[in-house]
Amino acid sequence: MHEQFRQYLAQRTTISEKELDYILTHFELKHTTKNEILLSANKTCKHLYFIQKGCLRIFCIQDDGQEWTRFVAFENEFATSMPSFINQEPSMAYIQTIEPSELLAVTYNDFYKLIDRFPEWERFYRVLLEHAYVKSVKRIEEFITMDAWQMYNTTLRNCPKLSQRLSNKQYASYLGISQETLSRLKSRR
């Protein structure tokens, strides 16, 4: 049941098979339905998820009730509400499945126990963090410097899965625009 994750790690780390076996015992398989809320705002996030199948979105709810999708992760990616997970403090964001998903969940305590024990695992996490950080900063920089049309085209080019697998409402909330504007951009293209 962890085979996909094992392959993913074997391709990216030099962790021995024996250590990998041990690491994998800390990841628990979880099947979800579509649109399942895994974490609500103001709750502390206890898990980091690896996605074997399906996708997760991290979103915030604005004062006026509008949703803003900060991040979407697909197969072979990790996702959680990072500030809440790292600092073990209440989350500003929600975590929700977009499709029925197959996840591998590791708890905060187990995750950091593995980091203290295996330098290779720490290195793997460091590189993961770099990618996540870069993605997050690029996302905000695009959000700030681009208008809706540029954002729409850049997103379509860099991550076509988003428009294919998110609902119109979710996709609009990822682009930070209304569903009406999204429809206009689609017909303009």
Add this chain to the structure above:
Amino acid sequence: MHEQFRQYLAQRTTISEKELDYILTHFELKHTTKNEILLSANKTCKHLYFIQKGCLRIFCIQDDGQEWTRFVAFENEFATSMPSFINQEPSMAYIQTIEPSELLAVTYNDFYKLIDRFPEWERFYRVLLEHAYVKSVKRIEEFITMDAWQMYNTTLRNCPKLSQRLSNKQYASYLGISQETLSRLKSRR
């Protein structure tokens, strides 16, 4: 000339004094004037800076010419245009000094050479990355979920240095509002 940085590292890592000596030889002292541009957009960022004195801001220029300040770092903090530094690709952001500053600069090549060589240095960087990532995500989540008045008060409470050391124009660009709106918020308080 590296004494402040040495103390900073000694308090946060278990790197031996000998290793620390070696690490420090890779950080070059740089004195800057006020408002000096250390990196322009579309250039690849070659340096990571530790601030011994002064402050740096990372900002983007929007389509309409407006500046948006993504991040400000003060004494005893690191700063760079992270996506550009990590991936060695053109930066979307500018790096500018806000005050005359005393910086310690390490090159990309030296920084990653040190990471490969010293596990303790990698751990130090991993924790630094976690903080930077959390800060970046919180910043965007606050930006999305808060109105100008909430943002103004939260920023004043969490980082009073920003209003004290940035110009009105820079501070407004950090809050994502016009200088006129900032003046209104100040008098409302």
